[in-house]
Amino acid sequence: MNDASYITPILERYYEAFKAKTYSAENNDTDVLMDIFGITPEQKRENRQYWGRELGMMWQLIVTEICRNHTSSFRSALKIGSDEPCDLIIDNYAIDTKYRIGSGDSGTLKKFKQYGKLLQNYGYNPVLLILRDDNLSAAITACVNGGWIVLTGVQAFKYLYKNTGVDVYSLLKQFRGKYLLT
Numbered sequence: 478m479n480d481a482s483y484i485t486p487i488l489e490r491y492y493e494a495f496k497a498k499t500y501s502a503e504n505n506d507t508d509v510l511m512d513i514f515g516i517t518p519e520q521k522r523e524n525r526q527y528w529g530r531e532l533g534m535m536w537q538l539i540v541t542e543i544c545r546n547h548t549s550s551f552r553s554a555l556k557i558g559s560d561e562p563c564d565l566i567i568d569n570y571a572i573d574t575k576y577r578i579g580s581g582d583s584g585t586l587k588k589f590k591q592y593g594k595l596l597q598n599y600g601y602n603p604v605l606l607i608l609r610d611d612n613l614s615a616a617i618t619a620c621v622n623g624g625w626i627v628l629t630g631v632q633a634f635k636y637l638y639k640n641t642g643v644d645v646y647s648l649l650k651q652f653r654g655k656y657l658l659t
Contacts, residue, residue: 504611509649510535510576515657525579533576536608539645540574540637541565547641555599562592563603567640571601573625577609578616586619593623602626606633 505518510532521528544565545551552566563571573592596603603625610630620627628636634646 506609506611508609509646509653510608512653513649513656515654515659520658529576529579532608533574536576537564537574539649540572540606543637543641543643543645543648544572547643555596555601557595557599560592560595562596563601566601569601570604570640571596571599572604572606575605575607578607578612578620581613581615586616589616589620589625590623593620593625597624604628604636606636608633 507516507518511517511521516528541564544567548567550566550568554561554564555566555571563573565572593603603623605620605625605627607627607629612629617627617629631646634644637643637645
């Protein structure tokens with residue numbers, strides 16, 4: 478018979494932690510990009526990774542094109558070696574766009590911190606423009622600790638309006654339901 482008493486404390490600690498874990502209800506919020514295509518929260522939950530990636534790329538392209546067309550100091554993404562720590566530059570702001578930050582894995586958090594410091598070393602103020610407000614708080618904290626100015630939801634739209642003169646939220650809202658997938 479194997480004596481497993483030495484692992485019992487580990488199992489008990491995790492048992493208590495698992496029992497105490499509370500699960501929040503599924504997020505049923507939509508956003509201005511989801512509304513354009515009629516993407517429901519249920520559809521998005523069926524393949525979170527796909528929708529997060531595609532909506533994130535669309536957000537990046539929209540922000541980039543608006544900034545390209547409405548700011549005289551626009552510059553394309555900064556490339557440092559094989560890294561691209563931001564999507565665009567306006568004046569001395571290195572801007573990266575994210576649809577949502579939901580990953581708290583150590584590699585992701587480390588990259589946020591590295592890129593923020595790297596951009597600062599190049600003389601830029603790193604700014605993260607995140608479309609959604611339901612982000613992982615640990616990831617937001619890591620970004621802030623890495624030197625990023627983090628703007629989510631309404632704050633991101635206000636930043637874009639201030640720097641481009643374009644009310645991006647209203648602009649996108651006028652397309653609500655125009656490209657329904659169903």
